[in-house]
Amino acid sequence: MERPSWVGPDIDLSRPSPARVYDVHLGGAHNFQVDREAAQRIVEVMPGLPRILRANRAFLRRAVRYLVGQGVTQFLDLGSGIPTAGNVHEVAWSADPGCRIVYVDVDPVAVAHSRAILGEHDNATAVHADLRRPREVLAHPETVRTLDFTRPVGVLMFAVLHFVPDSDKPAEIVQEYLDATAPGSYLALSHASLEGEADRAEEATEQFRNRVTDFSMRTRAEIADLLAGVEVVDPGVVYLTEWRPEPGDEDPDPKQMSTFAAVGRKAG
Template structure:
């Protein structure tokens, strides 16, 4: 296929990407035909998937708004994806213009576009790295430049840990990030689950994603809740996406249709 001007030579335009498929589901423009085809195959098994993606984006908005309102001014957004309307920095800066944000993603397009958007903004940056290497990210010069780990930090993992297989021990990865933070820091997670109204269809969609794109690990509500072990869950706890402090217009008739759990927790003193 013809390479668009925004896709550098390091980007494989013939291989689908999780970040670009997410962009396609949201109606974005930073994806290729191969991503759209993969997205269509997955939606054939799970037609409500675009609605789930939008519900996840709404949870991101509410969680960041809540954290900024609670005085958090530093955000480490892991698996940040391709920028769309309502990025973390836009939401945080509405509450407090002094907030600082580090975006992290392994997809070169996601990082390239994040850097373009952030040009000239000195309180936000984007780095390309694999979230499964916490020490590399925590020690990165841009992370160290922007985030002061002697003060509370919000670690954000929106719709990303289901790409981390059990063999990589996601609980240990989460713990490594939290161990680097001080009391008062927070963790926000959204994570796909088979505990929805039609688990068989969700499993079919998951298998299609594995065949087309990359590994994908659905987890139970109990397993997702365990990712917050040692932290104080903020009310209402680990719930379906639309049930976490919904704003008017965020409600979905059957929240279980999202097949995705979300939660925010605080590190105790």
């Protein structure tokens, strides 16, 4: 396999990654054959998955616009993946060019792409780190340079916490990030669930576990528990297309999404 110039020698091109498999489902070009093969097998089991992931990206856009509308101009995007079209910096800057963004991902390919796309922008950066280690993420020089934690920050966890098993205590991880933020900060997240009516979701989950990485589906109640540190804004913890849909985002059967979304504000 020809190694692209932006892919360092330490990146394993023989194993699929969640970020690149997601990129395949979104129709992106930042992936490899091994990722496309894994994505194809998962879609064979669950044909509706690309639709769900597109709905998740639409939720990201709505949530970021909402946060900018609430005066938030700083974003910490955890498990950001590959910043294909319509990602946080594009959405935020279209509303306020002064917004500052830190992308964080454990996949070096995702980080390499992020840095290439962002170029020399002083108010956006990408950090190679594991979101399960909040202290390392928060103390990273690029995080410290880019974000001012004495002012509100939007902590973003879109479609990533289902990759964090219960043994890693995801609620404690979320709370540690929130503890580092100022009052008036927000948490926005989406999370896959076996609640709902997506066809063959359990089979697709098993395929993902076998071919890509661990995957922990959670109930609506368990997802709500992850938001214990914030005041959840209307309409609460709902299916993706039910969270403040804009024209074109609606869905006649939101339960088919089998993914919940929510935004909450840190009081104080």
